Amino acid sequence: DIQMTQSPSSLSASVGDRVIVTCRASQPIHIYLHWYHQKPGKAPKLLIDATSTLQDGVPSTFSASGSGTEFNLTISSLQPDDFATYYCQQSYNTPYTFGQGTKLEIK
């Protein structure tokens, strides 16, 4: 299985801050890396697919990049609605696997 490792596991930040979440794959996964966020009691929601494609309705403060084994999600200016848990997921090989999550909390 391809192991996905996110860092940091948790992050405290303030509204307006810029934050970066990193996801590393245990082997190259081309561009098959996707980002989700999840709020308590809700299903995850797709934010970015195929490494860098923003979904409709996702604010332009979100961006993502990467290739091979290292990928980043950047939020350029945190808004109150952004405080959630973020997950990466690879779809290069089955079984599809997820990172352990990065919990973004308000400082």
Place this chain on the structure above:
Amino acid sequence: QVQLQQWGAGLLRPSETLSLTCAVYGGSFSGYSWSWIRQSPEKGLEWIGEINQSGSTNYNPSLKSRVIISIDPSKNQFSLKLKSVAAADTAVYYCARMAVGSGWSIDSWGQGTLVIVSS
């Protein structure tokens, strides 16, 4: 806008069979893969398996011996059966749609079903 609505028993005893069904509203079955994913504090998000419109399946090897995913295109539904459950199978189970056009990202999720396995 596609919507996934899932249902099934939420409390099971060890050794019983978990059974969940997901109905797809407002979208086509073709061009997508239909997955089951579960989430627990211990294991995080875990992909269980997938099925396509023609009924071809792909399972997580860690669960393959106990899982059956089936599909009924005439009803726009797909289902999960997990045999011989144990406490470690306690989790929130989600049905989900994976889109080939977006590199197999998960672009729609069901609302989730909390399944508790307890004697």
